Amino acid sequence: MEGLVLTDLARDLLINIINIIILFVIVRSLAYKPVKKFLNQRKARIAEELEDAARQKAEAEQEKQRLEEQLEAAKEQGDALLREAEQTARQNAAQVIENAHKQAAEITEKAQQKAKQEHDEALASMQEEITELALALSQKMLAHEATDTDDRRIAEAFFADYQKG
DSSP states (O other): OOTTOOOHHHHHHHHHHHHHHHHHHHHIIIIIHHHHHHHHHHHHHHHHHHHHHHHHHHHHHHHHHHHHHHHHHHHHHHHHHHHHHHHHHHHHHHHHHHHHHHHHHHHHHHHHHHHHHHHHHHHHHHHHHHHHHHHHHHHHHHHSOOOHHHHHHHHHHHHHHHHHO
């Protein structure tokens, strides 16, 4: 067996290789698998957190979109309320103006009626006075017989008395 004699160096090398293989198997079974398992769990947790973040981002986008739609709807509703308030104000203003015109027309009508009534009363009063004056003048003229000059003098005296009184 001389050909199989291993030198110390070769034997030491072979023992070191066997030791490295055994150490590799031990390290692999004791350290590599748990570290790999830990890294895989960490990778899965990170992937899950990324998915959760993406889901939360999508939910936030949806919520943002929903809030923007609500804001737009609120703006439209506010604009509609403003338009309605303006319309109501215009209608109220038109109603107030119409009522003012009616009242002005009523006041004008009443004033015209009152002026006509006062005019009619003044006219009636003047007619009565003229009638009384004519009657008084004719009574004085008939009271005595007179000539044209007497008639004229009586009429002038009568009107002079009338202007004094």
